[in-house]
Amino acid sequence: MPSEAPTSANNNHLLGLKSVAPKGHSPAGANGNGRSSLIDGDLSMSEDDDMPLTVRKSESVSTPPRRLKRKKPVYAESSSDDDTPLASSPAKRAPTAAVAMPGAAEVTTISTSRFNGKQKLQAEAESPSSDDDAPIVRKSNGRAKKPPKKKVKKEDNDGDFDASSSDEKPLAPKKPPASRKRKTKVESDTEDELVKKPTVKRAKKVKKEEDGSGSEVPKPKKRATKVAKDDNGSAIKGKGKKKKEEEEEEVFRWWEADVGGDGSVKWQTLEHSGVIFPPPYEPLPKNVKMKYNGKEVALPPDAEEVAGFYGAMLETDHAQDATFNKNFFEDWKTVMKKHPPLDGTKITSFTQCDFRPMYEYFEAERAKKKAMTQQEKKDAKKAKDEMEAKYTHCLLDGRKEKVGNFRVEPPGLFRGRGEHPKKGCLKFRVRPEDIIINVGKDAPIPVPNMAGSWKNVQHDNTVTWLANWTENINGNHKYVFLAAGSSLKGQSDKSKFEKARELKNHVHRIRQNYTRDLKSKVMADRQRATAMYFIDKLALRAGNEKGEDEADTVGCCSLRCEHVTLEAPNFIIFDFLGKDSIRYYKRIEVEAQIFKNLRIFKENKNDDDNLFDRVNTSTLNKHLTTEMKGLTAKVFRTFNASSTFQRLLDEESLEGATTQEKLNAYNKANRMVAILCNHQRAAPKTHDQSMEKMRQKHRALKYERMKLRHALFAVDTKYKKNKKYKDDESDVDDDFIASYEDDLKEREVEKAQKRFAKDNEKLVEDGKSPQADSVLQERIRIIKAEFETLAEERGTKEATLKKSRTAAQLEDAIDKLDGKIKGFALQIEDRDAGKEVALGTSKINYLDPRITVAWCKIHDVPLEKLFSKTLVTKFPWAMEAEQDWKF
Template sequence: MSSDSAMLSDDDRPIVPKSDLIGHGTHTQNNGNGHVNGAGDQDTSMSEDEDADMPLSQVTTSKSELMTPVVPLGKRKRPVYAESSSDDEAPLASSSPVKAKSAAVPMPGALSATTLSLSSMNGKRKAKKPDSEEGDHGDDEPVVKKKKLAANGKAKVPRKKKVKKEDSGSEDVEPVTKKKRAPKKKKIKEESDDDAESEDDKPAKKKFTKKTPAKKAKEDDASGSETPKPKKKGKAKNEADASPKKGKAKTKDETEEEAVYRWWEAQDPNGDGTDKWQTLEHNGVIFPPPYEPLPRHVKMKYNGKDVDLPAASEEVAGFYAAMIETEHAQDKTFNKNFFEDWKKVLKDHPPRDGTKITNLNLCDFRPIYDHMAGEKEKKKSLTTAEKKELKKAKDEAEEKYATCLLDGRKEKVGNFRVEPPGLFRGRGEHPKKGALKFRVRPEDIILNIGKGVPIPKPNMPGKWKNVIHDQTVTWLANWTENINGNHKYVFLAAGSSLKGQSDMMKFEKARELKNHVDRIRQDYNADLKNKVMADRQRATAMYFIDRLALRAGNEKGEDEADTVGCCSLRCEHVTLEQPNFLIFDFLGKDSIRYYNRVAVETQVFKNIRIFKENKTDDDNLFDRVTTTLMNKHLASYMKGLTAKVFRTYNASITFQQQLDESTPTNASVQEKLNAYNHANRMVAILCNHQRSVPKTHEQSMDKMRDKLRSLKYERMKLRHVLFNEDSKYKKQKKYVDDESDIDDDWIAEHEEAMKAKEVEKAEKKFAKDNEKLVEDGNKPMKDDELQERLSVIEEDFKKLKKERGTKKATLKRERPPAKIEEAIEKLDERIKTFKLQIEDREAGKEVALGTSKINYLDPRITAAWCKTHDVPIEKIFSKTLLVKFPWAMEVDNEWKF
């Protein structure tokens, strides 16, 4: 212990009451899970997190770090201090060695991006404007004021008169298509908004393809026009008044496009935390169909004999049978929970033949599994027309549930389907995985709907548990599931106005933190030496939340997975290593392992040793800090500030700086995309959004490498054609080098595969041509025609075989050398791009990029970056995200987080 105590002085020790010292070893608070408090995480159990089923993460620490020996500190007893007072140490609030260096998993520049100097608060790196020009945007401001916070402090203030004219009447509840025509003269600074409006003001008779607002904004900016398009004479005042051409009714896509509600331009988008809506009408939820019993000949076996199960017991057996080929069926906890719940069902619904089922190992579910597999194959073998017919019938049955009327507007509902019964899989090492999820019935569900509107009838027998009219919440229905007692909610879809307002307010709250973060950091750095134990613990926890982007953590029950966050860390989760390293090793949200060996400031290292003294491994490290107390303290700096906001802020500011530093200029789109994905990976590592390497990763990488070789093969053949044309090409540097990873064996294998594809293609075309001939009333072609086509293919590949190793080749169609040179240049570009894609895929195999993109990264950063660097946003955002973040597409290319 002498080595531990050598760095700690008596003056560093906080003031602790004697009563606390007596029972210090047992004075703990069970207060946390890292499961709830991640900023940007979905607050409900029905989230959009793409990594919901993510398996336990693999350790991403480098081998050299893992090989570094951990110096054990022995039993944590109070050491004898040999060092003198350290009062002469400079206050940590004024020191800056860690600010410039990341304290997370090796990630150059990621942490430094979370520290802003006062001179760089604005995107233009200019001094901060006074409050009169750039206010402190709190929760009480409507979102319409926040929307103009573009260009980092250079907010575009709308002219009051024009806003008044354009937003008069009931525009906050009408679709944008019914806006009054904007004046012709517009300022160039308002181009992005005005262009979007002029696009909407075009007559309905003009034919156009369906575009999301995101695409539309992008096209307007890319056009280079600095003035709005002129209005056509004779145009109706409202878009709704403009009638389409005769005989050409509006398509469904056009109607949906016109109905987009641009809530971020509304005068009052209900962003003040009070009533969220005035009128709400919907059709409730759709329940899954009732269970259909298996055919009589399909029965599970017990001890080798068929068992005649009633429908209720058979249904539960089917849940397990569907999973016998998965890892779940090999899990002891999963099997134990399933069998316990199934025995309860069997007690109420015993086998008709009197079989007593007492041992899961004697149960054979294979006959049920085989039947289910056969049914799946039947569905796969349906024709395209039959599949379309089934989908059409399903869509028609669900159509009325998919939308609702919110304040007179038609908006999409998100998860309107009630989850069917089944076996709970949980996330990570959940203690209840395998338990039976009961069938949800109308009697379990509370509906939230407007007053005076028709109450929907459920699509199965039963009555709703309750019907309420709460305008302060945004959910349409909720119920409590039986496994963990969690509330399940039905919300509007991700692209709805209410969800969009919530997202925008979340990112604006994180952006507002820029104005306060320096002061918060100064205070918690100073409190690292506070003589009061509670304040020193809070400051140290705040250091971890800010620097390592840890979730705060909340109190958890014994029947939940043993996951922790910062405030609920136990002594066993943090190991000290001289001189100033901390090793974190714990299970975070969804049982994803967090492992990080990180260098910290000396005072933080001393504090952790103090907090661990006279405690066992199971004791809480921060026994005087709770998430509630932490958030109450943070709220004193900024209204609505919580530990969650820091996670969103650090993710977005890190992402912004990484993009600014690493995006290459005058580069290809793929090189820019690689830089974007690299920045996203830095954030994912910071936030511990990791995953195990996908099982199919090597297989997909092999396919990509094979495709790369096929591109090189094409290039090789073109080179050989040039050599055949003129031997001078052999001396040119850009053509002289062979494709080193292509050998004769691979070429032979590749050409055989090419031949097989050509034969298959010819046979399919022959069959299709015959079908068309028969449909047209003509005679089909004879097989001789097919054989003739196949013989041509055979001759072509015989020629290729002869050319192997000769460095000479010919083309089916002759081309001039200039065209061949041009084709080789294009192939060189494709090969370069594809190599970058392979590198990017390999680099991201252990990192999940989707979570941060959905929940933690302000989408306006991506939108502005795409406009600045001429990258199509469709290459980054899926269609779902474009619909989710239409408001973000309105920013200009100078916008900064």
């Protein structure tokens, strides 16, 4: 069942509309945790509407009036004559070639500043392949002026492959940035390291603060004043570095190099080790059997494996879903026809099946894994890393690049998203015979790590995938790509955002054109203009037709009459399932002409008829390319998402704000964009628990402040009359104090026990005698004595500190705590506001990362507070954006 989606009246100005949005819903289809071999697998990389976008208010731009070759039709707003069928023959239209734009809105102003070469961040974390990774299978007619040394073709603007939208041609390759000469003069050891050997380790380097500001910036690691060099002149890492020198790799700075191509070739040489197949099934112990009608059933391995998939998920929401159970049972019975129970049991009723013994066995195995010692976990991880080492990287044009999703999905039960009709179906085991390998002509053919031969081996340098296969549930193609931080993926991402920035030079004219066509006498043109209005103003996805065996999700072009309700005088109500079965429900006030058009489109139609029966995604995108080369609905949405985000950030006045206040302002802007884009999620099941923990921690900080106040009173009684210190903390009562101190005592005792055990382990490893138990008992006695003192102080407004402090020191400590308490209250507010909003989706795919980088530099906010290590790895090209950069 969908859950409520947050809405806010504060978002209305983003649309340029008056929106009254009742709370919508998100699907409750969150995946439950089963066996480690069970994964969702519902990662379709071929969905057309993979790129969420947002909305922004139209800017007022002065442009010369357009001269039309025909007279505009005149519609009397109050007349019903307009509601007659429109002419079928097309009328002549004004040309749509781009015109000069003398003025552009501030939100879409291009900055002419150069990248700051001294502020660079790189990361080494491998990023899992996302939905926007997709093969490039269509050639462009673009041609480079001269052949580059290394040909690396950019992907299309989204990186998406969409078999159902063949009309969306790849964007014309943009002229690559001129190759920048590297500095040859070495000013210092540090500069030499940064210029000559840029490595992924540089992501951890933090620019030193020189302005003396009090912002909460994490302290950078101490660096020696003198940097030792090896024979090659590279800096030698200190002993504190855990990772070995040989593990550090150079990052190909493609955004500084000449990486232009001929419009189709993505690489010259490619060598890799293929993919890793999951291990074969290991039968359960003989004493672990499912039951049917109360009796144990002896299943052969193939049938037992499928039963185990369900048994591992027995306590999840999926096992309570009727569609999931029905599909699983049908597929399981099909498997049992080929591999029937060994004891002859006939399984015909799902309700008679008892998978509890399997579930309990899997839970016990999980508990054993959690109970492993740290050394055992390290050994297991080391063995796993060694086994996967050769698969994690490939050689692309002689460069070592990370591979993204090199693991083949194990078999399991399809979980789907939302109300997917195929959830619960069996995902077959993928074998080498199912996989096509793509590798260079002269490269050795990878050898699969299980018995079998590849389905095919090809040498196609016009695509960027390394392997692909077709999954059996929805017939979707699965691809293995390079990691998110690779040069090919980075070029695709940057090209996508640059194409969106280019749109700002054309958007005013495009809006003028579709506004004019809202009154066109040609029905197809009028429908197309209305659809463009929705995509632009309401951030609707373009949408594609769905098959009967797919989830009933729709976008703008695939809306049916039942999805749009008209409410006089000019309100419309949208109610449909969008991507991932997220409910889109909004009541919006629109222009009178839009309302009138919808009334015409719905006439003489049934609820299940298409609202736009003369427009589809292909024709819409074909028209958009006439407005701007390479323009699609996805580009429109990316542009609106980033430009709106930029404007919201610029509107916030953060002078004198704390770091947490700045973070809240950033997350608020991100959240408003995500809500408008319908990037909703179901509130996490543990949200209430985590919020309660945060509130308890907040009260604990107030408890510490109370103790400091009481200690201050003991030093000088005059502080009792000081307004700043005399009032008690409102929500720290006697019951909380008693409960908190008891919990704190238990934690301190447990911490002492763990420290004692760890110290003894180290002593034994060093060949020394372990400490006697009496040492631990003495430590525990001291801890209990301290808490007995605290118990005696309850209600007395007295406090005994471990270390005596002066009044000035206590005042400073209280001031610091006041800052922490205020900051933590803001964290609680921010966490609760975003419980039903997916902020990560926008950051990964739809918001130009340079907006965030520049904003962090302007407001002195550490980038790592907003971008995970994975995102820093994904967008190395954006890390050098100067603080005056604007989308």
